[in-house]
Amino acid sequence: xxxxxxxxxxxxxxxxxxxxxxxxxxxxxCLDRIAAREPIxxxxxxxxxxxxxxxxxxxxxxxxxxxxxxxPIAVKDLIDTADxxxxxxxxxxxxxxxxxxxxxxxLARAAGAVVLGKTVTTEFACFTAGKTxxxxxxxxxxxxxxSGSAAAVADGMVPLAFGSQTAGSTIRPAAYCGCVGYKPxxxxxxxxxxxxxxxxxxxxxxxxxxVGDIMLFHAAIMAIPYVAPAMPETAPRLGLCRGPHWEExxxxxxxxxxxxxxxxxxxxxxxxxxxxxxxxxxxxxxxQVLGSFEGxxxxxxxxxxxEALLSARLRDEKIARGRxxxxxxxxxxxxxxxxxxxxxxxxxxxxxxxxxxxxxxxxPRGLADxxxxxxxxxxxxxxxxxxxxxxxxxxxxLPLGVQLVARRHADERLLQVALWVEDRLGQGGSS
Amino acid sequence: xxxxxxxxxxxxxxxxxxxxxxxxxxxxxCLDRIAAREPIxxxxxxxxxxxxxxxxxxxxxxxxxxxxxxxPIAVKDLIDTADxxxxxxxxxxxxxxxxxxxxxxxLARAAGAVVLGKTVTTEFACFTAGKTxxxxxxxxxxxxxxSGSAAAVADGMVPLAFGSQTAGSTIRPAAYCGCVGYKPxxxxxxxxxxxxxxxxxxxxxxxxxxVGDIMLFHAAIMAIPYVAPAMPETAPRLGLCRGPHWEExxxxxxxxxxxxxxxxxxxxxxxxxxxxxxxxxxxxxxxQVLGSFEGxxxxxxxxxxxEALLSARLRDEKIARGRxxxxxxxxxxxxxxxxxxxxxxxxxxxxxxxxxxxxxxxxPRGLADxxxxxxxxxxxxxxxxxxxxxxxxxxxxLPLGVQLVARRHADERLLQVALWVEDRLGQGGSS
Numbered sequence: 001x002x003x004x005x006x007x008x009x010x011x012x013x014x015x016x017x018x019x020x021x022x023x024x025x026x027x028x029x030c031l032d033r034i035a036a037r038e039p040i041x042x043x044x045x046x047x048x049x050x051x052x053x054x055x056x057x058x059x060x061x062x063x064x065x066x067x068x069x070x071x072p073i074a075v076k077d078l079i080d081t082a083d084x085x086x087x088x089x090x091x092x093x094x095x096x097x098x099x100x101x102x103x104x105x106x107l108a109r110a111a112g113a114v115v116l117g118k119t120v121t122t123e124f125a126c127f128t129a130g131k132t133x134x135x136x137x138x139x140x141x142x143x144x145x146x147s148g149s150a151a152a153v154a155d156g157m158v159p160l161a162f163g164s165q166t167a168g169s170t171i172r173p174a175a176y177c178g179c180v181g182y183k184p185x186x187x188x189x190x191x192x193x194x195x196x197x198x199x200x201x202x203x204x205x206x207x208x209x210x211v212g213d214i215m216l217f218h219a220a221i222m223a224i225p226y227v228a229p230a231m232p233e234t235a236p237r238l239g240l241c242r243g244p245h246w247e248e249x250x251x252x253x254x255x256x257x258x259x260x261x262x263x264x265x266x267x268x269x270x271x272x273x274x275x276x277x278x279x280x281x282x283x284x285x286x287x288q289v290l291g292s293f294e295g296x297x298x299x300x301x302x303x304x305x306x307e308a309l310l311s312a313r314l315r316d317e318k319i320a321r322g323r324x325x326x327x328x329x330x331x332x333x334x335x336x337x338x339x340x341x342x343x344x345x346x347x348x349x350x351x352x353x354x355x356x357x358x359x360x361x362x363x364p365r366g367l368a369d370x371x372x373x374x375x376x377x378x379x380x381x382x383x384x385x386x387x388x389x390x391x392x393x394x395x396x397x398l399p400l401g402v403q404l405v406a407r408r409h410a411d412e413r414l415l416q417v418a419l420w421v422e423d424r425l426g427q428g429g430s431s
Numbered sequence: 432x433x434x435x436x437x438x439x440x441x442x443x444x445x446x447x448x449x450x451x452x453x454x455x456x457x458x459x460x461c462l463d464r465i466a467a468r469e470p471i472x473x474x475x476x477x478x479x480x481x482x483x484x485x486x487x488x489x490x491x492x493x494x495x496x497x498x499x500x501x502x503p504i505a506v507k508d509l510i511d512t513a514d515x516x517x518x519x520x521x522x523x524x525x526x527x528x529x530x531x532x533x534x535x536x537x538l539a540r541a542a543g544a545v546v547l548g549k550t551v552t553t554e555f556a557c558f559t560a561g562k563t564x565x566x567x568x569x570x571x572x573x574x575x576x577x578s579g580s581a582a583a584v585a586d587g588m589v590p591l592a593f594g595s596q597t598a599g600s601t602i603r604p605a606a607y608c609g610c611v612g613y614k615p616x617x618x619x620x621x622x623x624x625x626x627x628x629x630x631x632x633x634x635x636x637x638x639x640x641x642v643g644d645i646m647l648f649h650a651a652i653m654a655i656p657y658v659a660p661a662m663p664e665t666a667p668r669l670g671l672c673r674g675p676h677w678e679e680x681x682x683x684x685x686x687x688x689x690x691x692x693x694x695x696x697x698x699x700x701x702x703x704x705x706x707x708x709x710x711x712x713x714x715x716x717x718x719q720v721l722g723s724f725e726g727x728x729x730x731x732x733x734x735x736x737x738e739a740l741l742s743a744r745l746r747d748e749k750i751a752r753g754r755x756x757x758x759x760x761x762x763x764x765x766x767x768x769x770x771x772x773x774x775x776x777x778x779x780x781x782x783x784x785x786x787x788x789x790x791x792x793x794x795p796r797g798l799a800d801x802x803x804x805x806x807x808x809x810x811x812x813x814x815x816x817x818x819x820x821x822x823x824x825x826x827x828x829l830p831l832g833v834q835l836v837a838r839r840h841a842d843e844r845l846l847q848v849a850l851w852v853e854d855r856l857g858q859g860g861s862s
Contacts, residue, residue: 082736099527103627106731187631187765190728196534196623223728224758297621297654300537305513327655331840334618409762 004029009071009159009213010228013112016059016070023070027056027114030072034116034157040138042131043152045077046084047117055114067220069112074152074161077118078125078145079204080193081105088195089121089130089145092306102193104162104204104221111220116158119148122370124299125169125197126318128311129370134177136398140363143173144370146205150177153207154399160217163205166197166291168359168376170205171403175388176363176371178399180422181207182214182415185408186383189221198294200334201287201380211389211418218415229419235268236352236417238404241276243356244284245374250361256400257357260391260425264355267424271355276378279343282336283378289325289333290381296322337381341408344382348407353417358388358403362396375403385411387418391425435460440502440590440644441659444543447490447501454501458487458545461503465547465588471569473562474583476508477515478548486545498651500543505583505592508549509556509576510635511624512536519626520552520561520576523737533624535593535635535652542651547589550579553801555730556600556628557749559742560801565608567829571794574604575801577636581608584638585830591648594636597628597722599790599807601636602834606819607794607802609830611853612638613645613846616839617814620652629725631765632718632811642820642849649846660850666699667783667848669835672707674787675715676805681792687831688788691822691856695786698855702786707809710774713767714809720756720764721812727753768812772839775813779838784848789819789834793827806834816842818849822856 004012004026015021031049038044052072059070080086080098087093100106105115120130125145132147134140135155142151146163150173153161163170165183174181182205189204196202206221208214212229219226240261246254265271276283295318296303302310303319310319348354357375364371379386385408388401404421406414435443435457446452462480469475483503490501511517511529518524531537536546551561556576563578565571566586573582577594581604584592594601596614605612613636620635627633637652639645643660650657671692677685696702707714726749727734733741734750741750779785788806795802810817816839819832835852837845 082732093530096530098530099524100732101735103729103731106735107728110731110735190627190725190731191630192627192729193732196621199622200618222758223731294621297538298534298623300534300541300621300654301513301531301624304532304537304541327653334840409765 005033005156008210009208009216013067013069013071017064023056023059023114024053026070027052027072027116030116030158037155037157040133041135041151041155042133043119043148043155043157045087045118045120045130045148052114052116059112059114064112066111067216067226068108071113071160072116072158073108073113074117074119074149074158075105075115076121076146076149076161076163078121078164078195079105079162081115081118084115084118086118089123089125090309092302092309098193100193103190105193107221107223119152119161121145122147123311123314124195125164125166127313129367133367134363134398136178140365140398141176141367141370143176143359143363145169146173147370149207150174150179150181153209154179159208159213161207163207164194165203165205165380166201167287167380168373170207171358171376171386171388172371172373174207175358175401176399178390179207179209180211180214181205181388182218183380183386184218185385185411188411196298198291198298200290200294203380211415211422215415231423232416232420235270236420237270238264238353238355239274239351240271241274241354241356243375244276244281248360248372248374249357252394252400253357253359253361256391257402260402261355264421264424277343277347280340280378283340283381284374286333286337286340287377287381289329290337292318292321293325293330341382344384345407348384348405352406353414354405356403356405358401362394362398362400379405383408385414387414389418389422436464436587439641440639440647444498444500444502448495454487454490454545455484457501458483458503458547461547461589468586468588471564472566472582472586473564474550474579474586474588476518476549476551476561476579483545483547490543490545495543497542498647498657499539502544502591503547503589504539504544505548505550505580505589506536506546507552507577507580507592507594509552509595509626510536510593512546512549515549517549520554520556521740523733523740529624531624534621536624538652538654550583550592552576553578554742554745555626556595556597558744560798564798565794565829567609571796571829572607572798572801574607574790574794576600577604578801580638581605581610581612584640585610590640590644592638594638595625596634596636596811597632598718598811599804601638602789602807602817602819603802603804605638606789606832607830609821610638610640611642611645612636612819613649614811614817615649616816616842619842627729629722629729631721631725634811642846642853646846662854663847663851666701667851668701669695669784669786670705670782671702672705672785672787674806675707675712679791679803679805680788683825683831684788684790684792687822688833691833692786695852695855708774708778711771711809714771714812715805717764717768717771718808718812720760721768723749723752724756724761772813775815776838779815779836783837784845785836787834787836789832793825793829793831810836814839816845818845820849820853
């Protein structure tokens with residue numbers, strides 16, 4: 001029987017379908033890895049070994065349901081599961097049992113996935129970190145808010161995981177932990193059953209070890225036909241965009257982007273420096289206004305009944321900001337964001353993808369703070385698909401990533417470009 | 432003590448704040464009306480008289496929290512309540528107890544509202560009707576999906592109610608029952624805790640007996656300052672739009688619109704016939720594609736675990752349609768809908784509001800079908816604020832309405848125009 005953790009998800013699913021690998025064996029391998037590493041990594045908020053194995057055995061006892069049949073996945077604890085508690089990273093909901101799976105979880109299960117357990121999220125996917133450490137150095141943050149999902153995938157505990165992103169909550173932790181993180185175009189993956197932060201920004205994200213695995217996972221949860229990825233025959237046109245926050249990038253981040261651009265150009269990509277259109281200048285601010293205005297209102301159920309159980313930081317930063325915002329400010333941000341989207345869509349169309357940083361640099365030291373979203377908030381607000389993939393290591397030995405961004409709804413093109421970039425940079429980014 | 436059901440919400444709140452009226456007396460008056468009429472109307476899915484009175488007494492025992500202090504409201508049973516079961520109109524969720532209030536419910540409660548109970552919704556706000564009858568003639572539908580909310584407000588059981596709209600689920604039942612229904616601009620009222628049908632369409636709606644009450648309710652649930660309405664000094668410019676479905680309008684509906692246009696022009700409004708821009712021609716189709724593509728995926732939790740408990744109509748119509756749609760069709764609808772929004776926004780800006788039908792005519796006979804959304808789906812998809820208000824009676828004595836629509840985010844202007852129109856048509860539409 002092959003080692004399931006060494007296989008692509010597609011190959012593992014094929015082995016399972018052929019009866020050469022069992023879902024139980026795959027789940028066991030993941031659970032063993034988790035047992036060995038969880039005391040250091042702390043990726044899981046909820047895990048029931050027996051229940052996970054029972055679910056795997058149930059898949060072994062039936063005909064394949066879909067492309068994820070028997071594949072273990074992790075679900076960020078911001079996302080409802082009918083058979084596991086869902087705490088949203090807050091003591092208010094500790095032990096809460098949702099009545100239903102989130103739509104994305106049901107879609108994954110309908111495709112045959114085995115939900116192993118729930119991974120750590122920051123409090124309501126905001127600032128306050130959970131227990132998770134970076135698997136490459138536990139003194140460093142894994143990033144957030146999808147901390148546990150990124151750490152679990154990067155540490156080889158599970159091949160696929162759900163995250164979410166309202167500012168940078170999928171891309172940043174994936175980059176910090178050294179896995180592939182993908183935030184689809186806004187409006188693609190249904191959000192039913194995911195704790196809402198901001199209706200106009202919240203997006204389901206996914207994580208995997210490779211771009212190929214992302215492609216399969218994405219097709220499965222969108223319930224669309226999966227087309228096995230073919231390496232693009234021509235090299236992509238990439239727009240190298242340092243973005244408005246280049247000053248805030250760390251030396252190792254800058255070096256990673258420049259080195260990747262050079263290597264990709266050397267491999268034949270057309271790499272041209274490009275600047276965001278002027279309509280995007282206030283993009284971060286719009287993201288923050290939308291997030292705070294909607295966030296205050298979405299947090300009202302907790303504010304009304306459980307205010308004392310909210311972290312001081314959530315109350316003093318996001319909620320306080322939300323209280324100061326007028327309806328006029330919210331509307332101006334809606335309009336500004338829309339104008340930015342239209343201009344950026346035009347701009348990005350000149351390229352197959354934008355090449356930019358997923359985070360300022362390596363994962364910062366310390367677990368209290370999950371790092372800065374300055375390299376993410378704008379792209380989220382622009383509704384564009386974003387993908388981060390590994391691009392080497394920092395001098396401290398921590399993962400560094402590069403981010404690819406394409407125009408909204410050009411997700412397939414983005415994934416094709418990412419496949420090419422991954423191939424040229426080498427898996428792990430260190431060819 | 433004044434009769435609370437004869438007061439505007441603003442005046443009732445003022446009486447309560449001044450100690451001349453108690454929240455308990457207001458709730459009692461509503462509960463008595465419900466006790467007398469519920470056997471005929473069937474508006475309520477859940478109602479606990481003692482709990483409602485206890486909530487009212489708790490408001491009486493404290494200082495006013497906000498503009499709705501002590502005001503009874505109804506909540507469509509598609510919307511979560513932490514202290515009342517929430518069944519989404521489906522046997523799958525009968526008796527389900529959500530862990531939290533929906534954001535809009537918490538916002539209303541934070542403003543002091545007393546939630547009396549849960550009103551009947553069709554199955555998942557789709558086709559299959561509940562038990563509610565039209566309060567003006569119980570042989571006729573109240574419309575749907577917000578059937579109970581519209582019937583309860585129109586019948587004087589409660590002054591305010593929450594609904595929702597994905598195609599026509601607020602405007603149509605309000606028109607059929609003869610109350611004021613308002614669907615704010617898309618993206619205004621947070622949807623957290625409302626059973627999702629389609630992320631790109633779902634909108635919280637509200638119902639009341641008058642435009643003034645709508646204004647107060649809306650400000651309270653948006654947590655924005657309430658400005659007491661002043662009658663506009665100048666008459667509005669109205670675009671009379673018969674829309675692409677005029678052929679499907681019933682004679683009494685056509686007569687109501689023409690008569691309203693005439694009376695408003697006679698009162699000084701500039702009324703000019705206008706046609707939708709060509710970009711809106713496929714607007715209904717886009718709405719249906721978005722609703723079906725997203726709907727299939729949002730229903731996956733029920734399909735996966737409880738398929739046999741879904742109605743045949745939901746499975747055979749909406750879900751079957753969703754299964755036939757490709758990702759390319761979904762994206763084409765996203766793009767088409769966006770283009771229609773941009774063109775319509777431009778077009779509507781020539782007017783203070785569009786004047787059109789809220790439904791083909793009077794409420795159809797029979798309770799199995801809640802009527803047609805052909806006069807609603809386009810406006811929902813255009814993200815524009817819509818308001819229906821009474822405009823007289825049909826020869827059968829059933830209410831007829833007219834609908835006002837304004838450009839997205841011009842909600843205050845729409846409400847001001849509606850105040851003027853209501854004044855000129857007379858409350859109840861029969862001046």
